[in-house]
Amino acid sequence: MPSLTRRLGYVLGVLSLGASLAHGQSISTVNGEEITMLTGTKTQHTTSIPTNLYQTYTTRITLGTTTGSESTIIASVSGNVSDVALTSALASETSSATLSYLTGTNSHSTSTSNSTASSTESPKPVPTNTRPCNNYPEFCDRKYSNITEVGCHNSPFVRSGSFAANQALSVVDQLNDGVRFLQAQIQFSPNDTVPHFCHTSCDLFDAGPITEWLTTVKDWVVAHPYDVVTILLGNGNYSTPDFYVPHIEKTGILRYVYTPPVVPMALDDWPTLSHMILTGQRVVMFMDYMANQTAYPWLLDQFSQMWESPFDPVDQNFPCVVQRPPDLPPDQAKNRLYLLNHNLNVETSLLGNTINVPDTARINITNSAEGFGSLGLSANNCRSDWGRPPNILNVDYYNMGEYPGSVFEAAARVNNVTYNRKCCGEEASAAGRIEAMLKLPLTLGLMWAAFWTLV
Numbered sequence: 006m007p008s009l010t011r012r013l014g015y016v017l018g019v020l021s022l023g024a025s026l027a028h029g030q031s032i033s034t035v036n037g038e039e040i041t042m043l044t045g046t047k048t049q050h051t052t053s054i055p056t057n058l059y060q061t062y063t064t065r066i067t068l069g070t071t072t073g074s075e076s077t078i079i080a081s082v083s084g085n086v087s088d089v090a091l092t093s094a095l096a097s098e099t100s101s102a103t104l105s106y107l108t109g110t111n112s113h114s115t116s117t118s119n120s121t122a123s124s125t126e127s128p129k130p131v132p133t134n135t136r137p138c139n140n141y142p143e144f145c146d147r148k149y150s151n152i153t154e155v156g157c158h159n160s161p162f163v164r165s166g167s168f169a170a171n172q173a174l175s176v177v178d179q180l181n182d183g184v185r186f187l188q189a190q191i192q193f194s195p196n197d198t199v200p201h202f203c204h205t206s207c208d209l210f211d212a213g214p215i216t217e218w219l220t221t222v223k224d225w226v227v228a229h230p231y232d233v234v235t236i237l238l239g240n241g242n243y244s245t246p247d248f249y250v251p252h253i254e255k256t257g258i259l260r261y262v263y264t265p266p267v268v269p270m271a272l273d274d275w276p277t278l279s280h281m282i283l284t285g286q287r288v289v290m291f292m293d294y295m296a297n298q299t300a301y302p303w304l305l306d307q308f309s310q311m312w313e314s315p316f317d318p319v320d321q322n323f324p325c326v327v328q329r330p331p332d333l334p335p336d337q338a339k340n341r342l343y344l345l346n347h348n349l350n351v352e353t354s355l356l357g358n359t360i361n362v363p364d365t366a367r368i369n370i371t372n373s374a375e376g377f378g379s380l381g382l383s384a385n386n387c388r389s390d391w392g393r394p395p396n397i398l399n400v401d402y403y404n405m406g407e408y409p410g411s412v413f414e415a416a417a418r419v420n421n422v423t424y425n426r427k428c429c430g431e432e433a434s435a436a437g438r439i440e441a442m443l444k445l446p447l448t449l450g451l452m453w454a455a456f457w458t459l460v
């Protein structure tokens with residue numbers, strides 16, 4: 006595997022940049038590969054947490070945008086013949102002259118196919134909603150801020166049969182299986198004008214131009230008209246969004262993007278999934294640093310609207326505390342979305358260096374629905390601490406766990422719904438992939454994984 010050796014070389018090259026006292030030392034792996042490892046230096050991930058890039062809003066700013074009237078948007082959307090799935094779904098529903106199938110017991114978004122008619126007409130018998138929103142009929146009526154979704158930590162970093170990744174299955178599998186939150190880190194590729202999804206450097210792990218992955222996600226969104234998907238873009242280079250926006254626009258995904266009415270969005274400001282679906286605003290896009298909602302109201306500033314528990318956690322108790330933004334007062338934390346980082350890392354000593362790497366040996370415990378160290382327990386602990394469960398359960402290798410799908414079981418429990426879907430990936434090959442991963446030499450895997458654990 007010459008490319009492996011080459012890539013490890015890159016790893017070392019980048020490490021050397023940040024470690025002036027680094028010394029190289031060669032060892033042989035079980036494969037007989039020569040690998041040069043660093044000695045005499047300690048990788049400190051925490052130093053990468055910026056301290057001065059957080060926006061504070063003393064007042065709410067009205068963005069002068071509107072989320073649109075459901076009936077008018079539906080009328081215009083259904084005229085678009087490219088949207089086959091949405092058009093046919095809406096056509097069949099509008100022919101029955103009501104869209105209240107999405108609202109369950111709530112009549113607020115009842116809407117007729119005639120955009121000039123209105124909900125002032127006499128109330129109809131309340132229908133029983135059977136149409137799932139994000140896989141559960143119960144979610145249609147809930148606010149976006151009142152739902153817990155499984156998230157894929159570093160969603161694009163997929164390499165089947167390799168530890169050089171955070172996920173084993175593609176973004177299409179992730180979405181098909183029920184993941185509704187995708188995290189991805191953007192970097193500039195020195196050889197391309199389009200930014201790429203890369204971890205730390207495109208020499209280390211290049212998941213390709215952001216336009217490819219975003220187009221894949223957009224295509225999935227087009228084909229699934231009752232789903233709301235959230236994307237968190239990591240601004241790896243802390244660049245102004247001007248660098249990214251033209252490329253994001255090119256994918257066509259902005260046609261589905263959610264534009265909030267105010268910034269920052271407090272918990273109660275969020276609309277219901279039903280409203281987002283009926284208005285066609287089904288992609289929520291956040292950026293961690295440097296978002297400018299004056300310039301791009303739809304590119305949401307993450308940390309003024311969503312906090313995170315510590316990343317690269319090594320403690321199986323997963324303390325549910327605010328890490329970013331730093332110094333967030335509890336009363337403010339309670340009024341925004343929050344993300345639980347539940348991807349266990351382990352401190353490993355490699356030739357004298359202590360580094361944090363994903364604890365793949367314990368992934369079945371970490372991704373379980375219950376028990377010590379599990380996602381389920383961690384979500385419950387967060388709920389006790391904060392009065393409500395996290396909005397995002399961010400995990401590595403979402404398809405692995407106590408059993409395939411246990412991460413979705415954990416989310417279903419805090420959502421008070423029943424998980425009964427199949428998981429994960431293409432059924433035929435899923436088992437084989439997992440087995441292949443586990444067979445890889447652990448040391449090599451740990452070396453590799455060390456560089457993909459940054460947020």
Ligand SMILES: *[C@@H]1O[C@H](CO)[C@@H](O)[C@H](O)[C@H]1NC(C)=O
Nearest residue numbers: 081085086087088227257260
């Ligand atoms: C119709 O939908 C396609 C696919 O999403 C999109 O590219 C196109 O811009 C839409 N056209 C209109 C008029 O909205």
Ligand SMILES: *[C@@H]1O[C@H](CO)[C@@H](O)[C@H](O)[C@H]1NC(C)=O
Nearest residue numbers: 102117118119120121122123
């Ligand atoms: C929509 O409603 C308006 C006012 O009630 C009516 O004039 C119009 O004919 C209706 N259009 C359709 C397509 O039903």
Ligand SMILES: *[C@@H]1O[C@H](CO)[C@@H](O)[C@H](O)[C@H]1NC(C)=O
Nearest residue numbers: 150151152153393394395396
């Ligand atoms: C949603 O609201 C219900 C009812 O108040 C609550 O039990 C649940 O914890 C909330 N979930 C989230 C993620 O806010």
Ligand SMILES: *[C@@H]1O[C@H](CO)[C@@H](O)[C@H](O)[C@H]1NC(C)=O
Nearest residue numbers: 194195196206207208209211
């Ligand atoms: C960029 O191009 C150089 C020269 O062709 C090559 O050595 C390098 O591997 C490329 N880097 C990436 C990230 O593709």
Ligand SMILES: *[C@@H]1O[C@H](CO)[C@@H](O)[C@H](O)[C@H]1NC(C)=O
Nearest residue numbers: 193194195242243244245248
């Ligand atoms: C990173 O961002 C800076 C400032 O926004 C920009 O000048 C620079 O070109 C970016 N880096 C690359 C490799 O494009």
Ligand SMILES: *[C@@H]1O[C@H](CO)[C@@H](O)[C@H](O)[C@H]1NC(C)=O
Nearest residue numbers: 245295296297298299300301
């Ligand atoms: C944000 O965008 C607005 C409008 O384009 C611009 O005036 C402002 O300088 C930007 N703020 C930052 C911090 O770049």
Ligand SMILES: *[C@@H]1O[C@H](CO)[C@@H](O)[C@H](O)[C@H]1NC(C)=O
Nearest residue numbers: 366367369370373376406407
């Ligand atoms: C996790 O996997 C390990 C090794 O395959 C096994 O020994 C252990 O019993 C499993 N634990 C759980 C909770 O499934």
Ligand SMILES: *[C@@H]1O[C@H](CO)[C@@H](O)[C@H](O)[C@H]1NC(C)=O
Nearest residue numbers: 143417418419420421422423
């Ligand atoms: C959970 O759902 C059940 C039935 O669906 C309902 O009776 C119960 O009140 C719900 N619990 C909470 C905390 O919302």
